[in-house]
Amino acid sequence: MTQRSPIGWQRDADGVVILTLDDHSGAENTFNATFVRSLVSALGQIAAEGDAVSGVVIASAKPAFFADGDPLGVLTATRADASAITAALRTVCEELRRLETLGRPVVAAIAGDALGDGLALALAAHHRIALDEDAIGLGLPQVRLGLMPGHGGVVRTVRLLGIAQALTAVLLQGTRHSPARAKELGLIDELVSRPEELIPAAKAWIAANAEAVQPWDREDYRMPGGTPASPKLAQFLPAFPANLRKQLKGANYPAPLAIMAAAVEGAELDFDGAIAVETRYLVNVATGQVAKNMVQAFHFDLGRASGRRGRPAGRPPVAAKHAVILGAGMMGAAIAYVAAGAGIEITLTDVSREAAEHGKSYSEGLLEKAVASGRASEQQAAALLARITPTAKVAEAGDADVVIEAVFEDPEVKAAALREIEPLVRADALLASNTSTLPISGLAGYVSRPADFIGLHFFSPVDKMPLLEIIKGQQTSEATLWRALDFAAQIGKTPIVVNDSRGFFTSRVITTFIYEALGMLLEGVPAPSIEQAASQAGYPAPPLALSDELNLGLLRKIRNQYKTAAEAEGVPWTGHPAEGLIDEMLDRHNRGGRLAGAGFYDYRDGERAGLWPGLADLAPQPATAPPLPLRDLEERMLFVETIEAVKCRDEGVIPSVADANVGSILGIGFPGWTGGVLQFVNGYDGGPAGFVARASELAANYGERFVPPPSLVQMAAAGERYSDIATPAAEGGISRGS
Numbered sequence: 001m002t003q004r005s006p007i008g009w010q011r012d013a014d015g016v017v018i019l020t021l022d023d024h025s026g027a028e029n030t031f032n033a034t035f036v037r038s039l040v041s042a043l044g045q046i047a048a049e050g051d052a053v054s055g056v057v058i059a060s061a062k063p064a065f066f067a068d069g070d071p072l073g074v075l076t077a078t079r080a081d082a083s084a085i086t087a088a089l090r091t092v093c094e095e096l097r098r099l100e101t102l103g104r105p106v107v108a109a110i111a112g113d114a115l116g117d118g119l120a121l122a123l124a125a126h127h128r129i130a131l132d133e134d135a136i137g138l139g140l141p142q143v144r145l146g147l148m149p150g151h152g153g154v155v156r157t158v159r160l161l162g163i164a165q166a167l168t169a170v171l172l173q174g175t176r177h178s179p180a181r182a183k184e185l186g187l188i189d190e191l192v193s194r195p196e197e198l199i200p201a202a203k204a205w206i207a208a209n210a211e212a213v214q215p216w217d218r219e220d221y222r223m224p225g226g227t228p229a230s231p232k233l234a235q236f237l238p239a240f241p242a243n244l245r246k247q248l249k250g251a252n253y254p255a256p257l258a259i260m261a262a263a264v265e266g267a268e269l270d271f272d273g274a275i276a277v278e279t280r281y282l283v284n285v286a287t288g289q290v291a292k293n294m295v296q297a298f299h300f301d302l303g304r305a306s307g308r309r310g311r312p313a314g315r316p317p318v319a320a321k322h323a324v325i326l327g328a329g330m331m332g333a334a335i336a337y338v339a340a341g342a343g344i345e346i347t348l349t350d351v352s353r354e355a356a357e358h359g360k361s362y363s364e365g366l367l368e369k370a371v372a373s374g375r376a377s378e379q380q381a382a383a384l385l386a387r388i389t390p391t392a393k394v395a396e397a398g399d400a401d402v403v404i405e406a407v408f409e410d411p412e413v414k415a416a417a418l419r420e421i422e423p424l425v426r427a428d429a430l431l432a433s434n435t436s437t438l439p440i441s442g443l444a445g446y447v448s449r450p451a452d453f454i455g456l457h458f459f460s461p462v463d464k465m466p467l468l469e470i471i472k473g474q475q476t477s478e479a480t481l482w483r484a485l486d487f488a489a490q491i492g493k494t495p496i497v498v499n500d501s502r503g504f505f506t507s508r509v510i511t512t513f514i515y516e517a518l519g520m521l522l523e524g525v526p527a528p529s530i531e532q533a534a535s536q537a538g539y540p541a542p543p544l545a546l547s548d549e550l551n552l553g554l555l556r557k558i559r560n561q562y563k564t565a566a567e568a569e570g571v572p573w574t575g576h577p578a579e580g581l582i583d584e585m586l587d588r589h590n591r592g593g594r595l596a597g598a599g600f601y602d603y604r605d606g607e608r609a610g611l612w613p614g615l616a617d618l619a620p621q622p623a624t625a626p627p628l629p630l631r632d633l634e635e636r637m638l639f640v641e642t643i644e645a646v647k648c649r650d651e652g653v654i655p656s657v658a659d660a661n662v663g664s665i666l667g668i669g670f671p672g673w674t675g676g677v678l679q680f681v682n683g684y685d686g687g688p689a690g691f692v693a694r695a696s697e698l699a700a701n702y703g704e705r706f707v708p709p710p711s712l713v714q715m716a717a718a719g720e721r722y723s724d725i726a727t728p729a730a731e732g733g734i735s736r737g738s
Contacts, residue, residue, distance in 0.1 A: 007038040008061070009045070015054035016203050017046060020061050028067035029060060031092050031117055031151065039095050046102060055105040055206030057199060058125060060112060068116030071299045074147065077287045085286065089279045092151050096124040097271070105212035107202035110188075111195050113137045115176065119187070120153035123160065126212040127205050129198055130179040132191040138182040141174035146294030146673065148259045150282040155274040158263050159216040161186055162224030163233065167240060171259050216271060227267050237264070251538035252673045258285050293675025293683045297665060301658035301676065304724065306494055309485065317486045320344050324397030324425060325404045326417045328359025328390065331434055332406035334462035337363040340387040342491045347397040348390045356390030363388055366463060400425045402487060404456060406434040409557070414438070415446040422447050430483050432456040436507050437558050440473035440500045450475040454484050457504065458493075459667055467667040468493035473500050494666055496659035498648075502565060505645075505654045507558075509677065510668040512644045512705075514555070516637055517543030518578035524619040525628060527600065527611045533633035538671025543637070544615075545608065546669075548599035552582050552592045581618060589614065632698070638680065639695055639706055641670060645677035649722075650711050657724045678722040681712070688716035 006029065008020035019042055021029040029035065046053050060066060077085060099106060108114075108125035115137055122128050122138075130136065140149040140157065148154065149171065157166040169175065169185055182188040192201050206212075215221055226233040244256055258281040266274030285291055323339050325332045328350040336346045336359065350356040363385060370376035389396065397403075403425055407417050414433060422431065431453045433443050444450035455471030468488045472481055481497065488495035498505045520530050521544075531542035547555065559579055566573045585591045585599070591612065593599035602609045645664065648654045654663070661676025674680040684691040692708045699706035708716075715721070 005038045005041070006035045007042050009042060011049075011053065012203075014203065014207070015052055016057060016206055017053050017055070018057045018059060018199065020059050021066060022061035027062070028064055029062055029118075030067050030069055032070070036092060036095065039099075043095060043098050043102070046104070053104055054210065055107070055203075056099075056102070057107050057109055057202040057206070058121070059109040059199065059202075062112065064113040064115075064118065065108075065110045066114060066118035066121050068118065068142070069150075071145070071295045074145075074286055074295045075292050075300075079287050082283050082287055085283050086279060089150055089282065093275050093279065096121065096152055097275075100124045100126065100214050101217065105206045105209050107205055109198040109202045110136070110138070110179075111198055115139055116142055116149065116153070117151055120149060120151040120156070123156040123187075124152065126214060127190070127202075127209070128188050129190040129192060129201050129205070130182065130188045131195055131198065132179050132193055134178045134180070136179050137176040138179060138187060139174065139176045140170055141176060143172060143174040143255050143259060144294075145298050146253070146255050146285070146291040148255050148262065148278075148282050148285050150278065152275055152278070154259060154262045154278045155266050155271065156216075157187075158267055158274075159221075159223060159271075162226075163228070163237070163263055163267055164225050164240070167260060167263055171263065172244070172256050223267060228264050229268060240264075249538075250532075250536035251671060252290060253538070254288060254290055255285050258282070289683045290673045293673060293679050296679050296682075297661050297672065297675040301661045301679075302494065304656075304658040305496055305662045306489075309497075311482065315479075315482055317489070318483055319490055320402045320430075320487055322347070322397075322400045323402035323404060324349060324394070324400040324421060325406055326394070326421060327405065327407035328356045329406070329408075330362075331458060331460065331462065332404075333359035333362035334460070335404055335406055335434065335458055336360070336388050337366060337384075338462050338491050338493075340384050344387065344402075344490070346388045347400060348388055349394050349397070350390075350392060353390065353392045356392060360385070360388050360390045394421050395424050397421065398424055398426075400429055402430045402432070404432050404434055406458075409435060409437065409554075409561075411438060411443070414443055418443070418446045422449070428452070430454070430480065430487070432484065434458050437503050437561065439502050440471045441475070444473045444475055451477040452480050454480050455500075455504070456484060456487075457506070459506075465667070466492075466494045467506075467663060468495045469504060469506055469663060469667060470495050470497045471500055471504050472497065494662060496654075496663040496667070497656065498654050498659070498663075499652055501648075501651065501653045502562060503558075505648050505660070506663055506667045508648060508653075509641050509644045509664060509670075511555075511558075512640045513539075513637055513668070514543050514547050514550075515576050515578040516640045518547070518581050519576070520633065520636070521615065522577050522581055522619050525633065527615045529627070529630070529633065531611070533630055534637055536630065537634035537638055538673050539637070540669045544600035544611070548593040548601055548608075550593070551595055552585055552599060553596075556582050556586060584618065632701070635694065636698060636702060636706075638671070638674070639691075639698055641668075642677045642680050642691075643695065643706065643709065643712075646681075646709050646712050649678070650709060657722045682721045682723075688712065688721060689719075692716045 004024050006023035008022055010018045023029045023035055106125040107127045107129060108122040110122060110130040113136055114122050119138055119140055140153050142149050157170050179188055179191055183191055190201060192198055228237055241260060244260060262278045262281040266277045322345040324347040325336050326349055328348050336348045340346045348356050348359050350359060367376060367381035371378055371381050403421055405414055405417050407413050431447055434456055436457050440455040444453040447453050453473060454476050457469035459465035459467050470484045485495055517530050521527060527544060531544055534542040563573045591598040594603060597603050600612055602612050645660055654660045657678050660678045664670035664677040665672050670677055675683055681688050681691045692713055695706050695708040
């Protein structure tokens, strides 16, 4: 059976050829080998028909105009593949160059997403028309996967918009633009309001622009804003790499640096030379380890965490209609805002009507900013607020199908709240606790339906943090878990699923990060060096600043709960030196963190005003030895979190590798370039065996907490790696299943 071409061909009476992109081998159009062969054939046919062709329209039969490349190829690519990858990229670039130099006007008619390679293809057209729908995305988002645009994406964007605009608005942030915004930037030339208007508009433009050429192919072309050699741009250009370095803080993100280099270097060359530069940088980035880590985390693992998770076909999603939130403090108020934004009716309760009203004011403040910035209309804001009912009377939540307890992190307070609300809501209501540390199985003892009880650990600020940690108690039913996953999807959160334990996954792991930093402080490591090492490792918030945000009083309270629980179970409590430092900060210096106006940092008007000078006196004895290597400081933080994550996996707390990776990045700020805590092991120099060797070295120098767990040692010896599925991944190896 002859395979259908992924590019359909139709020529009308006016000589306009419509190339319809429709790859029948998959759900999306991509630059796979079959498509490229078809493109070569189609362009050859257009050239052969000469004057019979008056113009070309590129349209798509798929929901998306054109998709980005195959991410799996990045996971399997090695430095040895560089020549083959370069040749494949060169072929596509040559065909796109051939397309824009056919001597016929070419129009891209875009009715769906054109992201990555999709926009690169559209940029090779002389004119781009898009359907004006906000749901459609246009952009070059590759940097978010640790990659950079190819197929002329950098080169054409720079020549179209100029270096400064291309870098800031398109390339370095990987922003997804609506068609209207893309038109403002100059990426799109024309908008239509209905899909059926695209082809007629394209034909009309072709009829009026028979001699169309790309701007950069005109003899009078001047790059917008000037080239790097022009005096006007030369005085500002050095600020770009300086600002980028400041943003990255020395972290291991090669893609943004490569994008900037390709943009600037290519701007000084002719078109073909610029394409060669772009391709060289792309191949170097794509065959590197960071791209593998980030593709694994932000494409495969994130997709797995947000996907069906093996959902039975006979279990349709359940949408929540009415949720009661117990506690209108910071967390409860923020949960109410997010859930109301998803269309759910909210009853927000607290001990007094005034307290509940204050909780609703949180949403009012956020919406005022949203309306002022144009992100929401006044009507949308009013509708959201109307869905939040503040009250001190929990009986008003009688038809609620979801209960979220968000009171103080105290078992007795939570018990009282749960016991009061359960008899008042629907008999089948989902019962949930927003707790970050307290075991769910214990809290389930306060309700009569423990099978319907589950943990929903939100992260602050709830309106910005994308993660939701779902905690299964010992008696939580599968039906309850699916309802919790449905709720996460309904409110737009990325879920991870963990089994019950004190601290669950995220709180356990992040505590080791904070304690390791405080331990360094006690060793006499200067506080600025600790914060710099964390930033250079890629942490979005350095540990001393993070401790202030979390509140030292809360850290002590959680530690005391851990200690009490351990002693009640007859387990010896092994304290950490950081505990004494926290006590000293609170009891001797009255410095509890940002809310107290004083912590590891000084504060003025609520803003950090520099590290507290008194930190230098906290070490028992100031360090006299040579300063520790910065690499050791960085890797002590990275390794201590990773080893704790391995222990969580060994104990069954985090069964899924994908959830561990996604949860560590989105929930507790583990550096994105690593791909997450377990991918960090896979991607470390030398793979798991290299990680084990380095962990043993750190253990010899800094303590037993760095001793690699036996399971990890065995896995490394067997040549295995962390993975949920048996698919090729970074640096190959045998998959270690769930």
